[in-house]
Amino acid sequence: MTQTTFTNTTSERRKKYTIEIEREINDNYVKIQITPNGLRKKQFINCIIVIIFNSWIMLSSHTFFERFASYTIAVKSLMFLTSCMTLKNPTIETLTIFKNYGIQTSDVSGYSVLPDTLNNMICSPRTIFVPRDRIVDVIINEGFVRECQVIFYLAAIVRGQDKMKLLFSRNRPRLVDQKTIYNLARKCLYLKREPLLVE
Structure with a gap:
């Protein structure tokens, strides 16, 4: 049984996010994950809001609930569930590049109260x-x-699609990180060795 070993695992903290890059030997597999900073803090604040x-909903005798006198418990329960499902965690995005096979994008957020x-x-x-x-x-x-603000973003041009596939659309990494991801993606996706166009 062979075990995958990563020659290089780096993690850098930026102002708004943390980028983590895992690289396998010969770059056969590269995984880039961007996690928003203050994830636990945002979860805690969302839970306090809920x-x-x-x-306030459970303890109040608001006139709104008088209209639904016979369904008060059901209405309050529905409002409780709605408020719990409304506040979500910031999105964690991942890009995985498989050498000569393709790319896989995934993002997950989840609910703050869970x-x-x-x-x-x-x-x-969502993968x-x-x-x-x-x-x-x-x-x-x-x-x-x-x-008229100019922004830079990573994208993949996919054959047969009218729109480009945006990479890291929620967290929008800085240009310096985009260049790193671009170079890793080009090196991983193509068999022939191509010069790195972005430095």
Whole structure:
């Protein structure tokens, strides 16, 4: 039985997120994960909001509930469940590149009021695999947002699709990290050795 060993595992903390890169020998497999900073703090704040809101709902004798006098418990329970499901954790995004096979993107958020084990069971990651033969190229593109601000984003051009497949659309890594991901993706996806275009 062979065991996969990673020659290089790096983790760097930025202002808004932490990027973690795992690289296998010969870069046959590269996994890049971006986790928003302050994840536990945001979970805690969301839980406090849910507790305060539901305490107010359960203890209040608001005129809103007088309309549903016979269904008060059902209405309050429904509002409790709705408030619990509204506040979600920040999204953790992962890009996995398999040498000459393709790329796999996944993202998971989960609910703030649930522990991690239940979140992993209920909120399974949304995973998309794009085979190598459908990937035309991986690019760093620029776009314009409000007030003519220019942003850079990573994307994969997929054959047969009108729109590009955005990579890390929720967390939007800095340009320096995008360049690193771009170089790793190009090295992993293509058999022939190509010069790294971005430094």
